[in-house]
Amino acid sequence: MLYQDTIDSEVLVHKPWFVASTFAVVLALFLMYNLTGTTMGELMRPVIGDPSQSGLYGRFAIAFVIAVAFSLNLVLIGFAPIKAQIILVWLELLLLILAFFKSFELSLPFIRENLPFLITQGVFTTLYVSAISLLFASLIAIIAAVAKLSSNGFAYGIASFYTSFFRGLPLLMQIYLIYLGLPQFGIVLNAVPSGILALSVCIGAYMTEIFRSGIQSIDRGQWEASRSMGFGFGLTMRRIILPQALPVIVPPMGNTFISMLKDSSLVSVLGVWELTFLARTIGQPTFHNMEMLVAASLIYWVLSCCLELIQSKIERHYSRSKLR
Amino acid sequence: MIASNSQLLNGLGGGNLSPENGNMLHVAPLSSQEPSNQKQVPMTADKIIEATNVSKWYGSFRALTDVNLTVRKGERIVICGPSGSGKSTLIRCFNRLEAHQEGEITVNGIRLHSKMRNVTDVRKNVGMVFQHFNLFPHMTVLMNCMAGPMWMKGLSESEAKKTALKFLERVRIPEQANKYPVQLSGGQQQRVAIARSLCMEPAVMLFDEPTSALDPEMVSEVLETMTSLARDGMTMVCVTHEMGFARAVADRVIFMDRGQIVEQGAPNEFFTNPQHDRTKLFLSQILKH
Ligand SMILES: Nc1ncnc2c1ncn2[C@@H]1O[C@H](COP(=O)(O)OP(=O)(O)OP(=O)(O)O)[C@@H](O)[C@H]1O
Ligand SMILES: [Mg+2]
Numbered sequence: 001m002l003y004q005d006t007i008d009s010e011v012l013v014h015k016p017w018f019v020a021s022t023f024a025v026v027l028a029l030f031l032m033y034n035l036t037g038t039t040m041g042e043l044m045r046p047v048i049g050d051p052s053q054s055g056l057y058g059r060f061a062i063a064f065v066i067a068v069a070f071s072l073n074l075v076l077i078g079f080a081p082i083k084a085q086i087i088l089v090w091l092e093l094l095l096l097i098l099a100f101f102k103s104f105e106l107s108l109p110f111i112r113e114n115l116p117f118l119i120t121q122g123v124f125t126t127l128y129v130s131a132i133s134l135l136f137a138s139l140i141a142i143i144a145a146v147a148k149l150s151s152n153g154f155a156y157g158i159a160s161f162y163t164s165f166f167r168g169l170p171l172l173m174q175i176y177l178i179y180l181g182l183p184q185f186g187i188v189l190n191a192v193p194s195g196i197l198a199l200s201v202c203i204g205a206y207m208t209e210i211f212r213s214g215i216q217s218i219d220r221g222q223w224e225a226s227r228s229m230g231f232g233f234g235l236t237m238r239r240i241i242l243p244q245a246l247p248v249i250v251p252p253m254g255n256t257f258i259s260m261l262k263d264s265s266l267v268s269v270l271g272v273w274e275l276t277f278l279a280r281t282i283g284q285p286t287f288h289n290m291e292m293l294v295a296a297s298l299i300y301w302v303l304s305c306c307l308e309l310i311q312s313k314i315e316r317h318y319s320r321s322k323l324r
Numbered sequence: 325m326i327a328s329n330s331q332l333l334n335g336l337g338g339g340n341l342s343p344e345n346g347n348m349l350h351v352a353p354l355s356s357q358e359p360s361n362q363k364q365v366p367m368t369a370d371k372i373i374e375a376t377n378v379s380k381w382y383g384s385f386r387a388l389t390d391v392n393l394t395v396r397k398g399e400r401i402v403i404c405g406p407s408g409s410g411k412s413t414l415i416r417c418f419n420r421l422e423a424h425q426e427g428e429i430t431v432n433g434i435r436l437h438s439k440m441r442n443v444t445d446v447r448k449n450v451g452m453v454f455q456h457f458n459l460f461p462h463m464t465v466l467m468n469c470m471a472g473p474m475w476m477k478g479l480s481e482s483e484a485k486k487t488a489l490k491f492l493e494r495v496r497i498p499e500q501a502n503k504y505p506v507q508l509s510g511g512q513q514q515r516v517a518i519a520r521s522l523c524m525e526p527a528v529m530l531f532d533e534p535t536s537a538l539d540p541e542m543v544s545e546v547l548e549t550m551t552s553l554a555r556d557g558m559t560m561v562c563v564t565h566e567m568g569f570a571r572a573v574a575d576r577v578i579f580m581d582r583g584q585i586v587e588q589g590a591p592n593e594f595f596t597n598p599q600h601d602r603t604k605l606f607l608s609q610i611l612k613h
Binding site: 231244318 | 419421444448450454456459461471475476520521524
């Protein structure tokens with residue numbers, strides 16, 4: 001939360017000038033687009049007659065209706081308590097998104113038919129590939145972060161080269177390099193382990209930087225106090241520094257986790273039966289490509305919502321010692 | 325003389341901490357007469373900290389120049405001096421938070437050097453209280469105090485808790501045990517920091533300007549805690565500008581300037597009859613307000 005003043009300010013969305021200007025902006029925006037040929041035009045048929053014949057009047061009427069609806073919405077929601085406001089806005093946006101998807105005229109029965117397999121096989125694979133990669137990435141990251149902070153030139157050299165290389169190369173290349181390159185050294189990995197390895201080192205490189213900055217954000221005094229009590233490096237790190245760095249680390253980690261969840265779709269190029277791969281293989285031959293892709297996207301979204309929830313739980317847990 | 329010395333150490337109540345008595349105190353107290361001392365220690369072990377010809381550089385800047393200082397068991401030393409004179413640097417060398425480049429420092433019989441493997445043995449025996457408290461903000465007050473005994477001395481959780489509560493009682497805030505550091509006032513936080521160090525039952529306590537980050541009305545509660553520690557015979561080295569405290573508690577006041585010990589003496593003498601011009605100037609500046 002931003003710092004809240006204790007004085008109740010007038011609600012912005014109830015100020016006439018604000019409502020008037022939003023109304024004007026929305027009206028202007030929608031006047032720029034000719035919506036007479038869309039569903040919106042059809043809905044307005046009773047007022048404007050045949051949409052295609054309505055001309056400027058039809059355009060104006062549609063824009064006007066949308067602007068009124070928008071402003072009214074803004075004002076009315078402003079009266080609800082904050083929780084209800086959030087839920088209402090979410091619901092409205094959801095409806096809009098669904099309406100957007102609906103405009104593709106997707107075949108719902110096809111989705112319904114294939115969804116179970118998409119979930120049992122695709123989601124399952126995506127989840128375990130991501131989870132294992134996450135685990136390895138975290139391990140790599142913490143070691144590399146300590147190496148980057150150490151005074152040992154060799155360790156620093158390796159760690160900084162590692163982060164530079166794996167943050168710099170496109171993930172797709174890394175996946176190919178590992179899958180096709182490692183066999184040159186006599187290491188033959190299957191598709192799934194290759195994918196996991198590639199994701200781990202790539203995400204590990206990003207997380208290294210997150211960990212490093214988190215560790216560095218802790219006041220020197222904490223190290224000094226810990227050292228002055230005789231705590232060694234490992235103990236200080238585990239019990240004093242990392243627990244304090246975690247609240248700093250968690251939000252960017254949440255970001256990384258979510259993007260890695262979706263990046264895991266890149267291992268589909270190796271033929272791993274994860275979500276994206278399945279969506280495409282089921283969709284393509286039957287010309288229901290869009291159905292499967294939309295379904296898969298929504299599943300990715302649901303999964304990342306779960307990650308968001310976990311993240312906010314952890315953040316709340318760590319904000320305890322900051323509360324007054 | 326010796327009698328009055330040990331009397332002081334035993335912490336028998338009454339005005340024996342007045343400046344009149346203070347001036348005899350740089351004589352080494354007899355360890356055998358100290359109640360908190362478990363076993364008989366030979367006289368040579370009396371020196372808890374011994375620094376000889378210590379010099380330290382930060383890059384090319386010389387922060388300490390040939391410092392000689394001996395701290396004996398039960399002694400209470402106050403170090404003062406202008407900002408940047410090397411007071412913090414000196415006491416941070418005593419628990420090897422800083423490295424010195426020349427000379428020798430021996431703490432509790434262990435010589436400090438860069439290749440030592442037993443620095444933990446030194447640090448367990450040297451408590452340090454910082455200007456900005458440096459409590460562990462993610463732990464409760466109780467846990468701050470339990471951490472040392474549990475992790476360094478291998479005490480069980482219940483034993484550590486008993487120790488922690490005992491020392492929180494000692495600094496008179498046992499009721500705050502389950503709060504987090506941010507929920508306490510500055511003075512309370514500093515007292516927790518003192519308790520945290522005491523829980524390790526150190527042989528000597530180092531204080532680095534423990535009251536200078538505090539609001540005026542909180543200074544006295546921390547000074548009282550420190551005074552009562554002194555009364556119980558704790559060996560202390562204190563960097564502070566609280567001259568009232570120095571007068572009442574110190575056996576010896578040390579004045580540092582530009583990395584050197586310029587002058588030292590019993591508080592009475594030090595304050596009433598300073599020898600060096602720099603000391604006089606410093607005292608006149610600090611006593612003006
Ligand atoms: N890490 C460092 N790197 C370089 N110079 C330093 C460092 N720490 C301290 N110094 C310098 O060493 C000198 C002594 O510093 P020190 O902190 O010991 O002074 P002090 O007597 O404690 O002063 P104050 O009363 O302000 O705390 C100062 O001139 C300071 O600038
Ligand atoms: Mg200082």
